[in-house]
Amino acid sequence: MIGELLETVCGKNPDEPKNIDNGQKIKGRVVLMKKSFMDSTDFWASFLDRIYTLFHKGVSLQLISAVHGDSANGSKGKLGKPAFLENWIPNLRSLTAEDEVTFDVTFDWHESIGVPGAFIIRNRHHSQIYIKTVTLEDVPGQGQLHFVCNSWVYPARRYKYDRVFFANKTYLPCDTPEPLRLYREEELINLRGDRSGMLKEWDRVYDYALYNDLGSPEKGSDHARPVLGGSEDYPYPRRGRTGRPPNKDDSKSESRLPLLSLNIYVPRDEKFNQVKFSDFLAYAIKSVGQVLVPEIKSIFDKTLDEFDTFQDVLNLYEGGVKLPDGHNLTELRKCVPWEFFRELLRSDGERFLKFPVPDVIKEDKTAWRTDIEFGREMLAGLNPVVIRRLEEFPPTSKLDPEKYGNQNSSFTREHIETNMNGLTISEAIEQNKLFILDHHDALIPYLERINKDTNTRTYASRTLLLLQDDGTLKPLAIELSLPNFQNKENSAISRVITPAEHGIEGSIWQLAKAYAAVNDSGYHHLISHWLNTHAVIEPFIIATNRQLSVLHPIYKLLHPHFRDTMYINALARQILISARGILESTVYPRKYSMEMTSVIYKNWNFTEQALPADLLKRGVAVPDPSQPNGLKLLIEDYPYAVDGLEIWSAIKDWVEEYCLFYYRSDDIVQGDSELQSWWKELREEGHGDLKDKPWWPNMQTRDDLIETCTIIIWVASALHAAVNFGQYSYAGYLLNRPTISRRLLPEQGTPEYAELESDPELALLKTITAQFQTLLGISLIEVLSRHSTDEIYLGQRDTPEWTSDTTPKRAFTRFSTKLVNIEQRIALRNADKRLKNRVGPVNVPYTLLYPNTTDNSRSGGLTGKGVPNSISI
The missing domain is CATH 3.10.450.60 (Nuclear Transport Factor 2; Chain: A,)
Incomplete structure (x- = not known):
């Protein structure tokens, strides 16, 4: 093994591409995090990483020309000489769990390279690294050049291809510089995978699967659930494929992971980051009781009876549930992992499950x-x-x-x-x-x-x-x-x-x-929330990553609105919506819950997810060309609709400005090969059970594109916020x-x-x-109602360098300003005593569609306001 290590460290890589002769130097900065100093204690990997670095064989970057091709390499862009991150070990010495670090890198540059348009990264360490950004200074003919990466890079031995990152330029497929064209196409091929085999954590494959992973038929018929999707009886949007083997008792069902496992495959970049994951686990502890029901139910039965009075319910918030004696607490410690439950107990150990007071009873308990x-x-x-x-x-x-x-x-x-x-x-x-x-x-x-x-x-x-x-x-x-x-x-x-x-x-x-x-609560959980936001958006995420390059303008427009959704959906399939999961235990359809959502999905209509279309369909508005959005509300004091229409209008204006910049005519929409493939696959595979519905936009005009993107962003941001973040405020009091x-x-x-x-x-x-x-349900919705401390809200981006194009960036600034103005108007409406539905008898202001673009505290928690960019919880 040592011999192989030295050969790898000291020897030359026969597959290393030929390099361009040295010229002047280009300085760069690389911002990244390394898995081993975030959450790994793998001493051997850490030791090997240091050895590799001593021999300058750690992490290398190799520039790719955007202007000059290499005829010997299939006309791909010419490659510069590999450059390694500098001062690796000194920069790592003082890092803590949430640190990111900036490394210097120096590239040899020759005029035959011209302006770089991408780079290849090779990670020769034994641990994955998270690369955030790369910035090049004083690039000849360009000046400063930005690469926004935000991706995990595993050791090079895990990949059968080069990891390539592109500069923050934006190109339609037909406008892509020829030296970058094959890199663009190959990257999409890699993301699609070959549709076979069980996917591993380092795989970056986006693919489709049926909802055949909700049941555990090997445990008996009561644990079996029908396959959702792929049939007329049970149509359903597709989920991300994991490739897990079939269930041993039912070949049509996918095998499930152990209940407490969170190691569910989604492409690595779709998983929560460290901050989000820590937040999620801290609050999810209160829901872990469900997966441990067989072990703790007897203790609950001995100590927790029916609520006898409303005051018993109020005690959940005012004093918690008292465990009657120390013996039961000792028994609880014996039968469950104590680390899961210590967060649930007050420091005196006397009270169990004390919850925050829901807004609906803060001012008046009746x-x-x-x-x-x-x-x-x-x-x-x-x-x-x-x-x-x-x-x-x-x-x-x-x-x-x-x-x-x-x-x-x-x-x-x-x-x-x-x-x-x-x-x-x-x-x-x-x-x-x-x-x-x-x-x-x-x-x-x-x-x-x-x-x-x-x-x-x-x-x-x-x-x-x-x-x-x-x-x-x-x-x-x-x-x-x-x-x-x-x-x-x-x-x-x-x-x-x-x-x-x-x-x-x-x-x-x-x-x-x-x-x-009860009816409305079940419909809310299963349809308004799960089906009409979480489930229907996942196919859009998969199709976007499979068919739209990161260079594509529509990818750049939509990508922020897909953050964390695939992973939260995967966790939901594992814990919440599976057979005998938390949702089946806490809503009235019980084991028929997901089957019911499938039947209702039959009538789902993409175009009716547009807020104006939805309001007109429900008859709460009528057409009125003189009004904004072309309609008039019949209930003038309808907080969701009033605030929502302002946000809808702001999103649509932003999307229109953005799309018209790149698509000067309908012909360009029709001729955009990636866009057309995206829309075809979305309909025929992602929502394949509804592919023949006549209401799908044809994607032949700019209006089709603008309306489609506006609906996607509305559903992923404002609609989800409206049906999610008020859960604890209202339903926290059961x-x-x-x-x-x-x-x-x-x-x-x-x-x-x-x-x-x-x-x-x-x-x-x-x-x-x-x-x-009740305890289980309150625990769940407390988790779901919390904003993460790293939330990115509508009107915000994770970096100002998300594109190099000035006009879209200015349009986005106008969009953000509109949202700030909407915030101010919402506050004024909530203070208007004439609008009785804004706060109501319970004195809870309607802030669920308050964008929250001006709150930079990032405190997270049960704020009851804020529209995140994506379905992130």
Whole structure:
């Protein structure tokens, strides 16, 4: 082994490309981090790295000409002489875990090289390094030249090709300098891989796979889950391929990693950085209980009973859950890894799972129960994307009557007209004042199985609301339905509950609102959040990296909006959305959760993800050419829509300026080979189950391109922020947003009905999410609601040198300025007492779409504001 080491260190590499003769010198700076001084204690690798460096065989960079080709090398750009990083060992001596370091590098330059356009890096160390940037000074004919890399580079022996990084120039494929063209094409080929084999951590391959990794059929049928994607029954967006071998009991399913493993393959550059990973682990500790349920459930059963009063729930925030004696704490330490749980305990060791106080109960512990707050949260809560205008009465179902029978609503005029401030239903519909939160059709196809096969007992709900003169929404009635498929003429067993404040009627009304909230919470978690942001964006990330070069303008535009998404999705498949994972344990569809998202994905429409199109589809806006974005809101005080439209408009203006700079005509869009391949693959593979839908843009015009990129950025940034970062503010108090109901409305004459009369708080607590699921659910959403300390927000870039083109950089500055102005207007609206939906009875200002571009503290945490560039959590 020592002989091989000395040969490698002292000998010459026969594969080293021929070099250009020496000329003048070009000085450079290389900013990087090295894995071994971040998180590795591999002494042998560290020792070898020092040996290599002593013999000047550490990390080398080799410039590639952008102007002169080498006919002996396939007309690729001429190569300069390798240059090594200088003073490696002295620069590493004082580094701590989060340091980056700048190295000097000196290149020999000859006029036959001309202006460099790329460089080859070879890492001869035994550890990976993270290269951030390279800056060359006084390049002849160029001046300063920047390379923005932001990539992990493994030891050269791990690659079958050269690692190449390009300068921060931007080229359409047809404009690429000839000496760089093959390097550009080869890099894309490397990123696509050969579609075979199990992928390793140093592989950089982006490829597609079905969602066939959610179940563990070898553990029994209750752990099996259908494959999502690739069929008419269960269509789905594609995920990133790992290449893991098939499950031993089901060849159609991919084998799973051990539950606690976070070593899930995604391309290395898609993983969290060190700061983000540390933040994530610190807060994810509170969710680890789920994966250790078999070991700790008996202890929980002995010490944690049902919540008996609302005060018991408040104790989670005011004092934590008390462990009754030291014996149980000792037992807990025996059965679980203690390092996971010490973060959960106060320093006195007396209280377990004390949570931050959610915003919804900070000012007033009872305001969440009001009808006005119930309606307001449909406009300014964590799921403001479902409510729609009612255009016919009674509401009708779109479910196939041949399969599901008559599922139309049982609402009548008598149910609601007495509570409509003197309006008739016809007048209210004509004046655009009736709205509905409708979860009936989404749930009915699965409701019989959910209620039969799980411990859930719930309804499919419809909630009617009246828009009042002060802009608030007044709940009028809630319809709770159960399937009755045996009777095709009357296929829903429905009960209509109307508002009441006192007595048993008031208690039943509070239960009805809880059932509606349970429906809305599940739809939020599974559809509004997971499916419509996380899942649908991943194919765009894969296609972009496979088909668009880093030199491509659209790659540079979209890439910041893909940061960390593939890895958080991979973690979700491993821990959250898998069979018996945290999500199945905490939302009402239970084992049918992901299967339901697949059925709903059938009706997903890319173009309707544009905010204006979504608002028009839901009828909460109407076309109005005189208004910005060409529409008028019918609920003027609709915080999500008002703030969202401003952000949508700012994104679209920015995208338009950017795209028109590079695409001077529609012909250039049509002739862009990489762009056309990207769009074709995205439709046919990434979202292949919907490839034949007529609504896909044709990508033949600049308008197609602008609208497409605007939608992608909107979904990845603002839409995700709106449905994610308010989770703890509102659902951190599970009474406000329960996720499971465990029993149906009590019938008169039963013990449950008597309990509802005598102790309505206890009856409600026994109906909604149980205590253990509450703890688990709060732990999860606390993690999901936190901003990382290294967050990069909309209107920000990780480096000012992201492009060398001045015009796009100026356009981006204007975009950032617009977002600052939007922040100021949001603050003014939140302070306007006339806008009652901005803060509501709970006094929680709507800041979920506050861009946060001016807050440079990077403090992270449960801020309840800020629009990150990407789906990063």
